[in-house]
Amino acid sequence: MVRGEFDQIARYFAPLAAGAPGAFGLRNDAAVLSPPPGEELVVTLDTLVEGVHFLPEDPPDLLARKALRVNLSDLAAMGARPLGYLLSTAWSSRIDDAWIEGFTNGLAADQKTFGLHLLGGDTVKTPGPLTLSITAFGSLPRGGALTRSGAKTGDGLYVSGRIGDGALGLLALRGALRHLSLSEQEQLEQAYRLPEPRCSLGPALIGLANACLDVSDGLLADAAHLAEESGLQVIIEAPAVPLSDAAQAALAEDPELFTQVLTGGDDYELAFAIPPVEEPKIAVLSQELGLSLTRVGRFAEGAGVLILDRGGRPLTLEVRGWTHF
Amino acid sequence: MVRGEFDQIARYFAPLAAGAPGAFGLRNDAAVLSPPPGEELVVTLDTLVEGVHFLPEDPPDLLARKALRVNLSDLAAMGARPLGYLLSTAWSSRIDDAWIEGFTNGLAADQKTFGLHLLGGDTVKTPGPLTLSITAFGSLPRGGALTRSGAKTGDGLYVSGRIGDGALGLLALRGALRHLSLSEQEQLEQAYRLPEPRCSLGPALIGLANACLDVSDGLLADAAHLAEESGLQVIIEAPAVPLSDAAQAALAEDPELFTQVLTGGDDYELAFAIPPVEEPKIAVLSQELGLSLTRVGRFAEGAGVLILDRGGRPLTLEVRGWTHF
Incomplete structure (x- = not known):
C-alpha cells in the first residue's frame, strides 16, 4: 500500500523538514532560504535512476544516504558547507510504505550527521524505474568558491x-x-x-x-x-x-x-x-x-x-x- | 543519435547558462547564487514524467516551456521574481538530438521572456519514460514571502x-x-x-x-x-x-x-x-x-x-x- 501524496508527505517527509523554518512544514509551493551574512549560496543537483545508478536490491536507507552524500561531495568540492536540500522522487510501482520508511530513515540519519534539512520537493509516480533527484544547497564566503579552472604550473x-x-x-x-x-x-x-x-x-x-x-x-x-x-x-x-x-x-x-x-x-x-x-x-x-x-x-x-x-x-x-x- | 553527456552539455545546455556568471559555463560541480541585497531566496521543484504529466507526442519546445512556467508559477505564488533554474533530465531511448534541440530552444525562448538563466543540473539516461525535474530559484524582500496560512475571517x-x-x-x-x-x-x-x-x-x-x-x-x-x-x-x-x-x-x-x-x-x-x-x-x-x-x-x-x-x-x-x- 502506498499512501496518497499529501498523507505520504505529512507522515514521512514533513518530519525531515522540522527545524527548517523556510520549509513551512512542506505545506507551501516553495521554500525560503538565505545564505548566512557575508556568504553566498552554492547549488548542485544529482539524478539517480534505478538500474543505471543503483540496483533494485540496494537497501533504501543506504541508497538515500548515498544520494545525499554524492550531492554533499559536490558542495564540498566548491568549498561549501551544507544548508539543506530538495528531493524529487518518482516512485515505481514496487515502492511501498516500508520502502519509503527505510528511505526516509536513511535521510534522517544523514541529516543529523551533516547538519542539514529537507526544504521541499516533489513526489510523483512513474511507470518506469525509481528515479531520484536531489538538489543540495550550501554556502561559502562570498567570492570564495573553489573551481576547476585555477590550477597553476608547479601546483x-x-x-x-x-x-x-x-x-x-x-x-x-x-x-x-x-x-x-x-x-x-x-x-x-x-x-x-x-x-x-x-x-x-x-x-x-x-x-x-x-x-x-x-x-x-x-x-x-x-x-x-x-x-x-x-x-x-x-x-x-x-x-x-x-x-x-x-x-x-x-x-x-x-x-x-x-x-x-x-x-x-x-x-x-x-x-x-x-x-x-x-x-x-x-x-x-x-x-x-x-x-x-x-x-x-x-x-x-x-x-x-x-x-x-x-x-x-x-x-x-x-x-x-x-x-x- | 544522442551525443555523449559532455558534448550534449556543451552544445545544447551551456548556451542557456551564458550570462549567469555563477553557472561557470556548466563546467563545475555546482553553481553559485546570491539573492540581491536585502532579499532572500525562494526555491521550488517540479517533476514531470512522460505518460503521467505529459504525452509522448507533446512538442518538445512547448513541454520545456510548460515545465519552466509551472515552476515560475510556484515562485510567483510566494511573491518571488525568477532568478535561475537547475534542470534534471533523464532521457528515454526515443530522445534524439533533434528532440533535445527543440527542448532547449523552448527553454531559451522562455528564459528571455521571464529573465532567468540555466545554472546547472544533471543529464542521465533512463530505461523508463522521459523524466524532467526543474528546480527554480527566485527572490523576494526578506521576510515578505506569501504563504498559504495567513488568510483572516472576512478576507x-x-x-x-x-x-x-x-x-x-x-x-x-x-x-x-x-x-x-x-x-x-x-x-x-x-x-x-x-x-x-x-x-x-x-x-x-x-x-x-x-x-x-x-x-x-x-x-x-x-x-x-x-x-x-x-x-x-x-x-x-x-x-x-x-x-x-x-x-x-x-x-x-x-x-x-x-x-x-x-x-x-x-x-x-x-x-x-x-x-x-x-x-x-x-x-x-x-x-x-x-x-x-x-x-x-x-x-x-x-x-x-x-x-x-x-x-x-x-x-x-x-x-x-x-x-x-
Whole structure:
C-alpha cells in the first residue's frame, strides 16, 4: 500500500523538514532560504535512476544516504558547507510504505550527521524505474568558491583519503573479489555504498587550493578535468596514489585492478591543486582533520594526463573513466 | 543519435547558462547564487514524467516551456521574481538530438521572456519514460514571502485571469469539445499547453495579500488548501468564477463541464486572500498589470469549502480535484 501524496508527505517527509523554518512544514509551493551574512549560496543537483545508478536490491536507507552524500561531495568540492536540500522522487510501482520508511530513515540519519534539512520537493509516480533527484544547497564566503579552472604550473595535485575503494567495492559486490578476506570485501563494499563526503576539508581549502573537484568519474578522468579547465597538463605518479589495505590486498593478487582504481570512479574524495608555497600547510590541515591528504602529482605546461610508474616511465591505460553515458 | 553527456552539455545546455556568471559555463560541480541585497531566496521543484504529466507526442519546445512556467508559477505564488533554474533530465531511448534541440530552444525562448538563466543540473539516461525535474530559484524582500496560512475571517478570495481554460484545453486536445469552433478549441488548448505564470502579480501582492497560492490542483482543491492552512472556511460564489469566452461557450453546451472548471487544475492562476481594507487597491493593481483580478468568494469562521450558486444555495460536487496520485 502506498499512501496518497499529501498523507505520504505529512507522515514521512514533513518530519525531515522540522527545524527548517523556510520549509513551512512542506505545506507551501516553495521554500525560503538565505545564505548566512557575508556568504553566498552554492547549488548542485544529482539524478539517480534505478538500474543505471543503483540496483533494485540496494537497501533504501543506504541508497538515500548515498544520494545525499554524492550531492554533499559536490558542495564540498566548491568549498561549501551544507544548508539543506530538495528531493524529487518518482516512485515505481514496487515502492511501498516500508520502502519509503527505510528511505526516509536513511535521510534522517544523514541529516543529523551533516547538519542539514529537507526544504521541499516533489513526489510523483512513474511507470518506469525509481528515479531520484536531489538538489543540495550550501554556502561559502562570498567570492570564495573553489573551481576547476585555477590550477597553476608547479601546483601539487593532492587527493583526500584513499582512491579506488569505491570502484573495487562495486566489484566486490558483484562477487569479483572473492580472493579477499570477508572483512576486506566488506570494507570495500562499504566505501561504495556509503562514501564519506569531505564536508570539512572543502571549506578549509578556500584560500589554499587553486582548483578543486570531487573524484566521481575516476581520478584519471577528474584530474584531466582539472588540467583541461586550467589549460595545463597534469602528471600523476602512480605509486603515490593512496590505497587502503584492502585495495592493496586486491592489487597484490591482480595488478590489473589498478586500472579500476584510477578509472572506476565513485571515490567522492577531493582532488585539488596546491601552490608550492602553501604545501607545508597541507600536512597541518591533514592532522587537524584526521584525514590523509596525499600529493599524487603536479601540474605542468601542456595538456592531458601523464601517468608515471615507479621508475618515472609513462604508463598507458586503455580506459579513460566513464562519461555517465 | 544522442551525443555523449559532455558534448550534449556543451552544445545544447551551456548556451542557456551564458550570462549567469555563477553557472561557470556548466563546467563545475555546482553553481553559485546570491539573492540581491536585502532579499532572500525562494526555491521550488517540479517533476514531470512522460505518460503521467505529459504525452509522448507533446512538442518538445512547448513541454520545456510548460515545465519552466509551472515552476515560475510556484515562485510567483510566494511573491518571488525568477532568478535561475537547475534542470534534471533523464532521457528515454526515443530522445534524439533533434528532440533535445527543440527542448532547449523552448527553454531559451522562455528564459528571455521571464529573465532567468540555466545554472546547472544533471543529464542521465533512463530505461523508463522521459523524466524532467526543474528546480527554480527566485527572490523576494526578506521576510515578505506569501504563504498559504495567513488568510483572516472576512478576507476576500481573489483569482487572477480566467479559471478552467487549462482543464478544458486538455479535454479539447482529447477531442471532447468538438462542438466548439476551431478557434475556441485552440484558445483552450493553448491555455493548457502554455500557461502564463503570474510573475508580475505575485511580487505585487506582497504587503497586500494575507495568503496566496497558485491554482494547479483546481480552484476547489486549492481554495481548500488556503482555508485549511489558515484554519478557516472558504466560500466560493460559483457565478463569480471568471470564465473565458471559449469556456463560456463550452459550458453553454454542457453545464456539467463546470465541475472540470473547478477541479480540473492546470490553471496556474494565483488565488489569494485580501483583507477588506486593501480590496480597493486590487482594481488599481489589475489596471496597472493589465490582468483581470476577480473576487470569487470570502473566508469565514469554520472549515472546508462551500460553493454557492446564483441564488446563494450550496452546491455539491462529487469530485474534489486530484491529489496527483
